[in-house]
Structures are given as structure tokens and as C-alpha cells.
Amino acid sequence: MPRSAAPGRVRMSDVARAAGVSLVTVSRAINTPDKVAAETLAVVRAAVARLGYVPNLTAGSLATSRSRIVAAIVPTVSNQVFSETVEALTRTLAEGGYQLLLGQSAYRGADEEALVEAFLGRRVDGLVLTGCGQGAALRARLRRAGVPVVQTWDLRGAAEGAPAAVLDMAVGFSNVAAGRAAAAHLVQRGHRAFGFIGADEERSRQRLEGFRAGAAAAGLPDVPADLMRPPVQVDQAALQLAQLMARRAGLDAVLCSNDLLAAGVLFECHRRGIAVPGKLAVMGFGDLPIARAAAPQLSTVRVRRTEMGERAGQMLLARLAGHDPGARRVDIGFEVVARQST
Amino acid sequence: MPRSAAPGRVRMSDVARAAGVSLVTVSRAINTPDKVAAETLAVVRAAVARLGYVPNLTAGSLATSRSRIVAAIVPTVSNQVFSETVEALTRTLAEGGYQLLLGQSAYRGADEEALVEAFLGRRVDGLVLTGCGQGAALRARLRRAGVPVVQTWDLRGAAEGAPAAVLDMAVGFSNVAAGRAAAAHLVQRGHRAFGFIGADEERSRQRLEGFRAGAAAAGLPDVPADLMRPPVQVDQAALQLAQLMARRAGLDAVLCSNDLLAAGVLFECHRRGIAVPGKLAVMGFGDLPIARAAAPQLSTVRVRRTEMGERAGQMLLARLAGHDPGARRVDIGFEVVARQST
């Protein structure tokens, strides 16, 4: 004999008894009210209100095998870059009646796999992944689970040349192309001696790769960079700048892999009396609000973080509703924003 | 006859059959391995691995009426101030085997109530609330549900004078006292004409209240402030500063209700050639990494956001494990950090 129910918890059968109808009728009154007579509906609703009944969604999930929960895994939500995407995703899903289970990988593949496993155990209806999906085992696992998956913030692996690599759906942009565009912008503004400040993390590395390619294309081969171990904090910017200047005499432009870091570099320049952009150009990445608030205003690469979260949510909602989500691979692009700091 | 199980989904009974044991034994092998013979355990584990079995936690939750899910509601996760608390909370809960369901109230009480209702329907094992819990209906609802609740970021309602107001547990600090301390710091540094920049939101208002009280105590009665409608972005700082300076001739100190805003003010001062702190003192709130990266380094009020998330998580975990969570009301305090900007 199982343990007794939680004290005071009212069940659907209690409502049924109170309303003088059967349990199914209550279920229908709640889920498909138009299939219930208006009068019955009123009686049931009154009983629900009177007893303070709250449907047990866990039981519903078990019966329907749909949890109405989507899980998202990001490296860390304390990085504004991801938190805005999560914000938009959570909001979009909530509007569609879904809730978000949050997981943080701390940039570690193993943590991510463990989280995926735990989320699959919860029978989440969908998954949003940022910063992984590269491990073959994980990919196979996800495919086997048959759960809709959206990858964000990265289109690598979803490149035209490698269609097999797109797990299921993806919304993002090419970090490599963005890095290259940043280099082109700096070249066009007349800078010649580049440096890069960023974290030692996949997307940052890709930006550096593109940045170097862009520099090389302009005949500027060496671009020093000391990637920092994530998570990176703004206050590491000063040190990084110093190292870069030591390594590269005549450094005249720095690309930071996010705007906050760039703001830190800007402050450091004020402190050391380095004219920006006169003596050193500083370019950010992301176009966070701080970019236009900075002095001088930061040139940067705009990434539509919020749109990324919304699109990811919409693709998932469409798929879960049985609709066609449209394209499975959405390149939301990026945009070089030329302001004062370059 | 109900629908067939999801294709390919392997159930516990499948594992049992494959291992040649009963279903209960598999359950025990997974949940209480020490109650199973070593040999049996090995056989079961092999079967689990071979079939790629993942326990269905939804079914487990229904049977045990414990979901191992905790829900958190914050105004928005895209505010770094909250995202760090959420980061720590998620991490702490994950270490204890719990997962976090995230909700965003967008600073709206109605949204918050709706979320609470939805989360209670999911039979979450605990709730972490930030920025509400003030509505009587909501409080009654939560009390009736009998779910452990931790309020964060605010100890109001948990004040010594009003013990009834502390819903269940709380970890935070007094925003009023913090505002007063900021005023005291500015007074002590010799500033006399204060202004305040912040959002029109409960905690910000409390800081302003304390700030004004502190100013008044020093004989500085008027402290202009134009609270902005949340969510507030850094790039609104410049405009706010201009308005403040227009309203208050001789303004010589500004308290911003977060560091990012203060960084925006700092940049604006650079832009307009206002010497900081010579001409204008700028004080932040929070002690985000940007505070020490800024030039001049920002004086601020340090709030241990990460610790707040960890403590909230620990209190919940302790309670859920049936242990004594210790104090139900934890004041983690704050600390005025005097740096260069004041």
C-alpha cells in the first residue's frame, strides 16, 4: 500500500465528487472546455475554485508523455550574452505554454552531457543547446532520443558544406565570418597591427580564426592573442591589453570578443592616456547596450541575441505543435557597427 | 486502449526482462544499489547500458510526489544582477541533484502569480522568489501549498518588526540600509548635493528611500531622482544624468542603483569633460566586475550575489532533505567599497 497523498492536496477526483460529475468530465472541463455543456462547466469550475484545485501536471505528463517543458543549456547564464538569449527564449516559450528548465555547462562538455542525460530523463519536449553538440556520442544520443533540438549561437557544424553536422535545427551566425568582417572593418579604417582579447572557448576561437584570416587577407599576418580561461571577467581586460602591447610593438587595434571586455579596455586606455581611436582602435563584439553608452562609442559587431532566443523558441514551438518550423538552419547574420572607437 | 509508448523508448520492464530479474530489482539497482546483491547489480547495469535505458523521472515523480525540481522567479534574467544569483542557484541545486525551472516576471505581479500557479501545478519541490511575495493572495497561496519558499534580494517583509511577513525563508539584505550607507559614504567624502539614478522597481525604490534618509540625516534634504521604467539599459544613463544636473544645480554626487548604470555615467562624464570625482562623485551598486575595471574605479556597495544564490539553494536543499536549514532569515549584508570615483 503506498503512502498517503500530501496533506491537503486536492485531486481531480475530489473535484469530481464535489461537482457531482465524473472525473473525466472534470478533466475535459479543464482541458477541452468546449466539449462540456455550459452548465456542467460552471459547476465544475465552481468546485475547482471552491476547493482550490490545481491540476497535477506531472500526472498529466505521464499520461500524455508530453511534459510541456523545454530545457536549455548554456555555458553560464551570468554572461550577458547568453542571458539575453535565455531571457527571450523563456519568454517565447512561456507564451506558448511551455516552461524552461535551465542547465549550465560551465563550458565543460562532460557537464553538458550529464545535463542532457538528466533532461532526457525528465522527458523534456525539446532542447536548446549553446556551445556544444560537437561530441559524436552526444549527437548520437540526441538523435536516438528523437527530441527536437535547436542549437544556437553557432552555425559551425551547420555549414553548407557539412549538412550531416546539423543535428536537427540551428539558429545562429558564423563566428568565423564575423571575425573576418571585424578585421575588414579595421583594415578599412586604416589600422595595421591587430591584437585579440577573448576567452578560450569555441565561439571566441572561431572569431579569432576569422579575424586572423581577415588580417592575413590584407597582408597582416601576425595577430597575437592570449585566450583567457572562461569565465572571463571585465577586470581581466587591463592585464590582457598590457600583455598584447608588450607582445606586439606598435599595436594599433584590438578586437575584444565581447563588448564588456572592450569597455574594460576603453577604461584602461583612459587610465593610461592612450587615445582611442587615435593611438589604439578598440572594437567590441555583440553590441550590448554598453557599446553605445561607452566613450568613445564602441564600434562592434552586432548580434541579435534576443532574436536568436525568440527564433529558437518559435522553431521549437512550431515543431511541437506539429507544424513545419520552416528552415531548419537559420542564419540570423551579424552586422558591423562602425562607431567612434575605431 | 491508450496510445503506444514512444517508439524506441525503453522502459524499466524492458531492462528487467533483459536482465532476467523483476522490475523492482531494477528500480532498486538504480536507486538503492546497496540493497541489491553485487552480482545482480552487475547484470542489471549491463542491461541498462546495453539498452540505453534512461529512467523516466516523470513517472518517478508521480510515484514519489517529489519532482526534484525547484523553480525560481526573477524579474528578468538579462539583468546581470539577477543572472549571477540564478547562476549560483542553478549550480548549487544541480550539485544536490535538483534542477531549476526558470520564470521571469518582467517586474509584473500578475505574471509572477501566474508563474507560481503554473509551477505549483508541476509540483515543484521548492520555490525561489525575487521581487515579490508582497501580494497577500500570493502569500496565502504559497502558504497553503506548503512548498518551501526562499525570498531573495530583499529582507523587507522579513524585517525584525514584522515577523509575520517572512513567508518562509529569506536570504538578502536591507536595501534601505544599503542606500543609507551609500549616503553616509558620500557625506563622509565631503559631497553635499546628491542625485539618484535607478529603475522604478521595488528594490531600487528602497535604496533611494535609504539614500534620502541618509542625506536628510546629514541635513541634505532634497535628492532628486527620476526613476526609469524597468528594464533599464546602460545607454539611458547619459540622459538621466543630464536631467539630474538640470534639476539640481551644483550636483556633486550621484548614486546609481547598479554598477553598469554607473559605468554609463562615468563614460558620459568623460564625454562631457566632467572630472570624477573632482567635479562629480559617481557611486555604483552591486560591485560587478566592471566596478573595478572602470576608470576611475567605482566606489560601490558590494552585494554578494553569488553567495545569495548559493545560500538560497542550500537552505532549500537542507529543507528538502529534511534537515534544519538553520536560520530562516539570513542577512548576508552589504559593504561599502570606497574606491576612486567618490
Place this chain on the structure above:
DNA sequence: GTGAAAGCGCTAACAC
């Protein structure tokens, strides 16, 4: 140490 039986609270089929 292992198994059989009885639910957890709900929804999906199928009658009536």
C-alpha cells in the same frame, strides 16, 4: 536479497 501487488493523478479510447 528478491518479487507480487497496489497505487501516484491524470488522459485516451471506447461506449452509451
Place this chain on the structure above:
DNA sequence: GTGTTAGCGCTTTCAC
């Protein structure tokens, strides 16, 4: 429109 029946996949007594 409404009710009856049979599960969803697991955990928990209680025997053996």
C-alpha cells in the same frame, strides 16, 4: 455530452 475502463512508468509496502 458524459461515464467506464485501461493504462502512462515508476516506487512502495508487504511477503517470501
